[in-house]
Amino acid sequence: MKKIAGLFFMGLVIALHSYSQFGRLSPADSLRRDSMNRMTQQDYKQMLAELNITTVRPGANGNNPNAPNAANYDESKANPYPNLPDPLMLKNGQKITTAKMWWDKRRPEIVEDFDREIYGRMPKNTPKVKWEVTKDTMEMNGDVKVHTKKLVGHVDNSSYPSINVNIDLTLSVPANATGPVPVVMEFGFVFPPGFRVPGPPRDTTKPAPPQPPSWQQQVLAKGWGYAILVPGSIQADNGAGLTQGIIGLVNKGQPRKPDDWGSLRAWAWGADRAMDYFEIDKAIDARKVAIEGHSRYGKAALVTLAYNPRFATAFVSSSGEGGAKLHRRNAGEIVENVAGSGEYHWMAGNFIKYAGPLNWGDMPVDSHELIAMCAPRPVFISGGSKGDGWVDTRGMFMAAAAAGPVYKLLGKKDMGTAEYPPIGTTLIDGDIGYRQHEDGHTPVPNWPTFIEFAGKYFK
Numbered sequence: 278m279k280k281i282a283g284l285f286f287m288g289l290v291i292a293l294h295s296y297s298q299f300g301r302l303s304p305a306d307s308l309r310r311d312s313m314n315r316m317t318q319q320d321y322k323q324m325l326a327e328l329n330i331t332t333v334r335p336g337a338n339g340n341n342p343n344a345p346n347a348a349n350y351d352e353s354k355a356n357p358y359p360n361l362p363d364p365l366m367l368k369n370g371q372k373i374t375t376a377k378m379w380w381d382k383r384r385p386e387i388v389e390d391f392d393r394e395i396y397g398r399m400p401k402n403t404p405k406v407k408w409e410v411t412k413d414t415m416e417m418n419g420d421v422k423v424h425t426k427k428l429v430g431h432v433d434n435s436s437y438p439s440i441n442v443n444i445d446l447t448l449s450v451p452a453n454a455t456g457p458v459p460v461v462m463e464f465g466f467v468f469p470p471g472f473r474v475p476g477p478p479r480d481t482t483k484p485a486p487p488q489p490p491s492w493q494q495q496v497l498a499k500g501w502g503y504a505i506l507v508p509g510s511i512q513a514d515n516g517a518g519l520t521q522g523i524i525g526l527v528n529k530g531q532p533r534k535p536d537d538w539g540s541l542r543a544w545a546w547g548a549d550r551a552m553d554y555f556e557i558d559k560a561i562d563a564r565k566v567a568i569e570g571h572s573r574y575g576k577a578a579l580v581t582l583a584y585n586p587r588f589a590t591a592f593v594s595s596s597g598e599g600g601a602k603l604h605r606r607n608a609g610e611i612v613e614n615v616a617g618s619g620e621y622h623w624m625a626g627n628f629i630k631y632a633g634p635l636n637w638g639d640m641p642v643d644s645h646e647l648i649a650m651c652a653p654r655p656v657f658i659s660g661g662s663k664g665d666g667w668v669d670t671r672g673m674f675m676a677a678a679a680a681g682p683v684y685k686l687l688g689k690k691d692m693g694t695a696e697y698p699p700i701g702t703t704l705i706d707g708d709i710g711y712r713q714h715e716d717g718h719t720p721v722p723n724w725p726t727f728i729e730f731a732g733k734y735f736k
């Protein structure tokens with residue numbers, strides 16, 4: 278059953294990718310796409326010029342194993358920079374031995390490096406958001422009655438009225454709850470109108486096959502609520518959109534500076550605004566809010582937990598490069614891919630420097646320190662196996678292990694091992710959880726494990 282769900286999700290993601298990339302577009306949509314691509318290229322070139330970069334190294338080719346730049350899956354070649362920055366040593370060489378030193382000295386150093394070089398700085402002042410409930414309904418999800426609110430977060434655009442940002446959020450809580458409930462919020466993929474998963478039509482003469490419980494239904498079974506946040510309503514998922522959305526609004530329509538925030542931090546900012554709403558909604562226990570995301574949104578989920586202390590935990594699914602995977606690893610997707618024109622908008626402009634002239638080993642920080650920024654709060658790192666090589670699940674495991682000393686310093690438990698375990702091993706006894714499931718690029722098989730992990734804290 279799990280397998281079917283996994284395959285279904287994979288099918289959905291692949292279908293969506295092909296729909297958006299190669300599907301039949303109307304002439305108007307294809308014009309729009311071409312002009313967006315042009316704007317992305319223009320913004321990217323402008324950023325390269327600003328950084329004085331003339332050439333960047335190409336990304337790994339994940340499609341053709343015979344290409345000269347084919348993605349590497351050979352573990353003996355995966356660690357060209359085996360030495361990671363020490364999360365417990367100050368830049369001046371001093372060892373961090375107390376929690377106070379971590380909070381006062383070392384963590385701020387790490388945050389500054391991630392801000393400047395990796396994800397970009399969130400502006401000091403961001404506009405206020407006014408939440409409006411646009412629809413309030415009782416509905417059934419499976420056999421559970423839920424109270425669902427559609428919400429719009431109107432972002433104050435008085436500083437630059439030609440850019441409108443309206444955050445799209447949906448929240449559902451069990452209707453029979455007797456008190457405030459924990460919530461799991463997902464960065465949701467949005468499928469285009471009329472989108473249908475390709476495949477053989479269902480035989481409607483037979484009853485529909487039973488469906489495994491969705492993640493929302495699994496969450497409801499615990500008595501928790503769930504929410505879906507739409508990332509694209511906060512910030513577009515392309516370079517062309519960087520002069521719009523919340524990033525464009527704060528920059529008054531001007532292009533980014535090299536250390537300005539990228540989409541990942543903008544999405545995380547939106548999640549934190551949703552948290553503002555959860556804090557005032559009496560149906561929610563805002564101290565027990567988890568954030569979940571898959572793939573690019575897995576990166577966003579980790580960035581959200583790392584930067585926003587009000588979130589209690591995160592399910593970080595197949596986040597790969599730019600997420601939990603060590604940047605120093607040569608396995609599957611590499612820095613150069615994320616630094617390319619299709620993905621650079623997730624990051625700070627400065628990140629591109631590490632695809633030329635600098636190297637991965639020149640980064641002042643690595644992803645184990647992003648995980649360490651979440652400490653002491655629990656975090657669950659998840660990846661798949663066959664078909665999910667691109668995300669380098671081993672590289673994510675290594676980062677999770679290397680964050681352990683920080684958790685321990687803060688009186689918490691690390692993952693319990695630094696030895697890469699067999700597929701399907703569940704490591705949730707510590708405060709850093711990890712599991713590589715048996716399927717491909719999907720969060721589905723690890724939902725029960727995450728819910729069990731979060732359940733230890735959401736009592």
Ligand code: GCU
Pocket residue numbers: 571572573574595596597598599610614667
């Ligand atoms: C691409 C990209 C990944 C990303 C993924 C996704 O594969 O290289 O970094 O996570 O898309 O979000 O679907």
